[in-house]
Amino acid sequence: MRHLGLTLAPVLLLALMLMTGCSQTASQASCPAPDRTCASAVPAQNRDRANLGPLSQSTGQTAEVRASLARQGAASSEIDSARAMSRPTVSLEANYKLTPLQNGTRNLSGNEQSTALVMDIPIYQGGRDTAALALAYSNYRASSATTATTFLSVSVAILSSDLELRRQDRTKAILTQHGKALAQLRRAVASEQTEGSATRVDITDVDRQLLQIELNQRQSSLQRLEAERTLARLRAPASIEASMMLAKLESRFPKAVAELQSLAAANNPRIAARQAEIEAAYARLSQADAAYKPRLGLRISAGLDRENYGQSDNSTDASATLNFSMPLYTGGAREASLRSREKEIEAATFDKHAILQDVGTTLAASMQRLETARAILALAQKQESGARMRSVGVKTERELGERSVFxxxxxxxxxxxxxxxxxxxxxxxxMARLTIAAECGLLSDDSISPAVQISGL
Incomplete structure (x- = not known):
C-alpha cells in the first residue's frame, strides 16, 4: 500500500482528461453553439447596412462603445464559467496537526500530517449546469445587443450633430447673404437721402433689420457650438456627409410602414436585447427549478498520512465517495422562487412589447415627418422662386417712387x-431618414461591433 498513491496519480489524471473531454462534448451538445445572433451584436439577416466608413472606426473607439464591449467580454467569460460546472475538478488537500500537550503532559509523538489529491466529478446536477449555460448565453446575447444599441446611439448622436452643424452653416450663409442685400439697400437709401428722395426713417428701418440679422447669426452660432461640442466629445471624423449618406440609404427603405416594422423587428438591437432578456428570464426559471432537484457526485481521493513525522507510521490511503443529496422540504422557498422567476418572465415580455410599440409608433411618425418635410420643401422652393421675382419688381418700383423702402x-x-x-x-x-435607418438597424456595422471570441465556439 506504500506506493498506491503514486500508482493512482496517473490514473486520476487520465480520468480527469477523459471526464473533461466528455463533459465539454456533453455541454456543447446540450447547448449548441449560438448562431450569428449570439456571436454578433445585431442580427445579420434581411438588412442592407449603410457604408459608415470612417464613422465606424471613430464610433468604435468612443468610451461608451468600449465600455459596452468590455461588458460583452465579461459576459463571454461567464459562458466559460458556466461550462466549468459540468467538468471535474482536482485539488490538493494538506493538513498538519500539532499536539504539544496530551492529557496534561508534554507530547512529542502525536503530530500528524496528511496530503491528498482529490478529484470531484459531477455526475448529475439536476439541470443546474444546463440552466447556467443557457443563462450565460442569454446574458451574452443581451450584452451584445446592448453594445449594438450603444454604437447606434453614438452614431445617431454624431450624424444628428453633423446635420445640425451643416444646417447652422447654411443658416449663417443665408443670413449673411440677406445682410449683404440689406447693406446694398442701405447704401442706395443713403445716396437717395442726400438727393432728398429718402428720409432718415428709411435708413433706420434698414438698420433695424441689420441688427435683427446679427442677433439671428449669434443665436445660430450658439446652436452650432452645441453640435460642435457633441462631435468633439465623440471624436467624430472631419467629414461625414450625413445628408448624402442618408439620401442614398433612403432607397433601401420599404414603402409600407408594416414592412418597416418587420425590418425593425428583425434588426433593431433594442428589440434583440429585450428578446435576450426574455430568454435569460426563462433560464433563471430553469435554474430556480433545478436548484431543488437531486444531485449526484463522485469524490476520488488518494493521499499519504504520516504520524510522528520523520520517525515512523507512514500510510497511503485511497478512497472513492459517492455523494447524493435531495431536498425534501424547503418551507415554501422553492415555490416562492419559481413565482418570482415567472414574474420576471412576464416583466421581460411586457418590456419587449413596449419596445415594439415604441419602434412602431416612431417609424410611423418618422414616415409622416418625412412626407411633411418633403411637402414643406416643395412649397418653400416655390416660395423662394416667387420671392426672388417679387423682389426684382419691388426694387424697380421703389426706384420709380411707387414703393417704399419698407x-x-x-x-x-x-x-x-x-x-x-x-x-x-x-x-x-x-432627421426623419436618420430615425428610420436607426430603428431599422440599417446603421449597424459588424466591423465596429466585433463579437467577443467565446472559447469552444
Whole structure:
C-alpha cells in the first residue's frame, strides 16, 4: 500500500482528461453553439447596412462603445464559467496537526500530517449546469445587443450633430447673404437721402433689420457650438456627409410602414436585447427549478498520512465517495422562487412589447415627418422662386417712387425666410431618414461591433 498513491496519480489524471473531454462534448451538445445572433451584436439577416466608413472606426473607439464591449467580454467569460460546472475538478488537500500537550503532559509523538489529491466529478446536477449555460448565453446575447444599441446611439448622436452643424452653416450663409442685400439697400437709401428722395426713417428701418440679422447669426452660432461640442466629445471624423449618406440609404427603405416594422423587428438591437432578456428570464426559471432537484457526485481521493513525522507510521490511503443529496422540504422557498422567476418572465415580455410599440409608433411618425418635410420643401422652393421675382419688381418700383423702402426690406426678407424654410425642411427630412435607418438597424456595422471570441465556439 506504500506506493498506491503514486500508482493512482496517473490514473486520476487520465480520468480527469477523459471526464473533461466528455463533459465539454456533453455541454456543447446540450447547448449548441449560438448562431450569428449570439456571436454578433445585431442580427445579420434581411438588412442592407449603410457604408459608415470612417464613422465606424471613430464610433468604435468612443468610451461608451468600449465600455459596452468590455461588458460583452465579461459576459463571454461567464459562458466559460458556466461550462466549468459540468467538468471535474482536482485539488490538493494538506493538513498538519500539532499536539504539544496530551492529557496534561508534554507530547512529542502525536503530530500528524496528511496530503491528498482529490478529484470531484459531477455526475448529475439536476439541470443546474444546463440552466447556467443557457443563462450565460442569454446574458451574452443581451450584452451584445446592448453594445449594438450603444454604437447606434453614438452614431445617431454624431450624424444628428453633423446635420445640425451643416444646417447652422447654411443658416449663417443665408443670413449673411440677406445682410449683404440689406447693406446694398442701405447704401442706395443713403445716396437717395442726400438727393432728398429718402428720409432718415428709411435708413433706420434698414438698420433695424441689420441688427435683427446679427442677433439671428449669434443665436445660430450658439446652436452650432452645441453640435460642435457633441462631435468633439465623440471624436467624430472631419467629414461625414450625413445628408448624402442618408439620401442614398433612403432607397433601401420599404414603402409600407408594416414592412418597416418587420425590418425593425428583425434588426433593431433594442428589440434583440429585450428578446435576450426574455430568454435569460426563462433560464433563471430553469435554474430556480433545478436548484431543488437531486444531485449526484463522485469524490476520488488518494493521499499519504504520516504520524510522528520523520520517525515512523507512514500510510497511503485511497478512497472513492459517492455523494447524493435531495431536498425534501424547503418551507415554501422553492415555490416562492419559481413565482418570482415567472414574474420576471412576464416583466421581460411586457418590456419587449413596449419596445415594439415604441419602434412602431416612431417609424410611423418618422414616415409622416418625412412626407411633411418633403411637402414643406416643395412649397418653400416655390416660395423662394416667387420671392426672388417679387423682389426684382419691388426694387424697380421703389426706384420709380411707387414703393417704399419698407416694401423692399420686406421683399428681401421674404427671400431669406423662404431659403430658411428650405434649409429647415431639408434638415427635418434628413432627421426623419436618420430615425428610420436607426430603428431599422440599417446603421449597424459588424466591423465596429466585433463579437467577443467565446472559447469552444
Amino acid at each position: 416694401d423692399e426690406i420686406r421683399a428681401i426678407s421674404d427671400i431669406a425666410d423662404a431659403q430658411l424654410a428650405v434649409n429647415n425642411a431639408r434638415y427635418e427630412a434628413d
